[in-house]
Amino acid sequence: MNTHTSILDAGETETLRSPQYYEVFRQDLVNFMEANCPRELREKVRSNQKLGRAEFAEWQRRLHAQGWGAPGWTRENGGTGWDLRQRYLFEEVSAELDCPPLYHHGLGHIGPVITHFGTPEQKARYLPRILDGSEWWCQGYSEPGAGSDLASLKTSAVRDGDDYVINGQKIWTSHAHEADVMYTLVRTSVDARKQSGITLLVVPLDTPGIQIRPIHTIDQWHHVNEVFLDEVRVPVANRIGEEGGGWKCAKFLLDRERLSPATVPRLARQLDQVNELLQARLLRSGPSASLHGALERLYHAQAAVQGAREMLLSAIREEMNGTLAASKASALKLFCSELSQQISSLAYDLSAPEFGPRLLPAVPAPNGADDLEIERQLVHTYLFYRSRTIAGGTSEVQKNVIARDLFGA
Ligand SMILES: Cc1cc2nc3c(=O)[nH]c(=O)nc-3n(C[C@H](O)[C@H](O)[C@H](O)COP(=O)(O)OP(=O)(O)OC[C@H]3O[C@@H](n4cnc5c(N)ncnc54)[C@H](O)[C@@H]3O)c2cc1C
Known part of the structure; x- marks a missing residue:
């Protein structure tokens, strides 16, 4: 364990917890992870091999069963409600024991966005499946002409009754081929300032009109993809935040990413x-x-x-x-x-x-x-x-x- 003095010690006085409390907490983490993270999985992490959905999801399921599915979330949203020191200790012990990292797209990215901007129905629908690892997310932000200049994105969503109809292309979409749902930024208006015409939608990846093509990176790994959307219809209820409010959600998410x-x-x-x-x-x-x-x-x-x-x-x-x-x-x-x-x-x-x-x-x-x-x-x-x-x-x-x-x- 690292013993040098740091900002963690300031956190300790704030939470009024003793060093012994954190020692016991740390030992609990060690005991649980040693007993519950399969040896073969730890060996894979130790030897720097890439993990797939099944491995991440199994570890998430076990953590969730222990009540530790979301170390960074509040109790109200199904998280642990841990303080800063506890969150850091969790990550530290997990890394030291070669347990898999938490899969970030749900827990780290879209989960906090739904918590902050989502409706009660959206929270009830999406958060539990992020917590237990049963639903897998990917991020459809980048496009061939919109990476650094994300606000130039062109994938369009046109309102048609109670649906949006989406057309366009996303690229570099990590894990899309393994995911159930993609949160994606689309253009719903070209009239206003380009940031104001962007909306955040949730797209189930089994919706008709979606094609996912692999991209192999220099290390021969297939984890990024192109995602083509052709007349893809999703309900208006899948919109997170206001129409045209996607940029605010996107920035909130990027800061956490x-x-x-x-x-x-x-x-x-x-x-x-x-x-x-x-x-x-x-x-x-x-x-x-x-x-x-x-x-x-x-x-x-x-x-x-x-x-x-x-x-x-x-x-x-x-x-x-x-x-x-x-x-x-x-x-x-x-x-x-x-x-x-x-x-x-x-x-x-x-x-x-x-x-x-x-x-x-x-x-x-x-x-x-x-x-x-x-x-x-x-x-x-x-x-x-x-x-x-x-x-x-x-x-x-x-x-x-x-x-x-x-x-x-
Ligand atoms: C492994 C990997 C995984 C990814 N996963 C995802 C994902 O899951 N979902 C997703 O949506 N995207 C994902 N991306 C895409 C990633 O966010 C973009 O590649 C990145 O934002 C850069 O955009 P670009 O590739 O279009 O490059 P460009 O924006 O075209 O940039 C090209 C070069 O120009 C420079 N440049 C551009 N604008 C400026 C400026 N204003 N000032 C100075 N320099 C500038 C850039 O720094 C860069 O060197 C992933 C990318 C990689 C490589």
Whole structure:
């Protein structure tokens, strides 16, 4: 357990809970996760393999049965109502024990939007199935001509009686091929300012007129897709918020997307693995200039993870108080995504003697038979993490948000 003093200690006085309380809480987490997260699943996470819906959903089902399905939600909405320290401990223990991260599209993204903007009927319909992991969501925001400039999206929804009829195309839609529902931004008006003509709709993916085509990323993984919508009819009751109010929901969601409580503990865990790799290299081949350089990069990354941890805790606190500034979420996203690339580059360089660039085509696809080959999977992680500074908004876009918040635009 990390023992250094941090913003968590400020949280402790606020909640008036003793250090012993959190020690017992932490031990409860450890006991539960060790007893309930299947060994094979933890092994998969440990060796950095990609997980599919069945694995995420099974873990979510078990957490939900324990009452821990939504560590970040209030009790009123079916969450744990945990304080900041408890939320962080949950993520920390989960990462340390190689349990899967929580699937973010439902719990982290659309769940809080429905909680905030949804009708009582929408909350009753959607939240329980996010909590028990039985319904799987994906995000249909980006389009071929609207990524960084999301407000330029063109997919249209035209009102027809009690329905909207949707036509257009989404792209880079993560997990669409495994999902039941997509929350999507559509254009309902071209008359006003482009942001004001956008509406947020929930689209069941078995609705006629939807075609999902795979995109394979550089690491050979299929998790992103193109989604084509041709005369897709959804009830008006599937609209979240007002017609034309989608941009407000989208911004609310993006701030939370950029603030994933799991990110930092997972980075710390990866860094532990890189450290083990480095120590093994040192034992095998003795000190050298290149390993010394790697050690220096490791120390820098370790310090950066500590910094990211403080930033994350302060952002979660602001989010819980309803005062989260867009610039804080963007700064965190920028910092953590670049740090994750530095860590995976270091792992890649350390793996290079055996699995270097010339051998890359021979690297097995994720979920292949080679399930204990941590180093090979680190190469996959290296490749996949190239997208970290793009997905969820590029680094340049985060810098724009920060500059606008700090200096005005
Ligand atoms: C692995 C992965 C998963 C994804 N998952 C999803 C998903 O589930 N759902 C979804 O909706 N989207 C998803 N995306 C899409 C992602 O949000 C977009 O790729 C991202 O917002 C960038 O948009 P773009 O690809 O259109 O690039 P563009 O916006 O065309 O940007 C191209 C380049 O121009 C730069 N640029 C653009 N505008 C500016 C500016 N104003 N100032 C400075 N530089 C600028 C960008 O930084 C970038 O380097 C995913 C993407 C990836 C890679």
